[in-house]
Amino acid sequence: MEQKSKFALNQCEAIVQDGFDSLYKTLRALEVIDRMKLYEDDYLSMDQYMQSKWKNNQEMFSMIEKIKTHKI
Numbered sequence: 001m002e003q004k005s006k007f008a009l010n011q012c013e014a015i016v017q018d019g020f021d022s023l024y025k026t027l028r029a030l031e032v033i034d035r036m037k038l039y040e041d042d043y044l045s046m047d048q049y050m051q052s053k054w055k056n057n058q059e060m061f062s063m064i065e066k067i068k069t070h071k072i
Contacts, residue, residue: 027064030050030064033046033049034046039053
């Protein structure tokens, strides 16, 4: 592999790793919010919280649901 290609691959792999790390942190935070019912002061359910608070990220949360149900 050319030096330039190897460099580009290493950069892309670092970005992917950062993304995985961020996704893991996001999922863990949502798990804590859900398990401890931290949304209850303002929302009736976790679903309502997710839809209201994070409505602009609906596609991402659809992917999370697929991951949780092993559909990806």
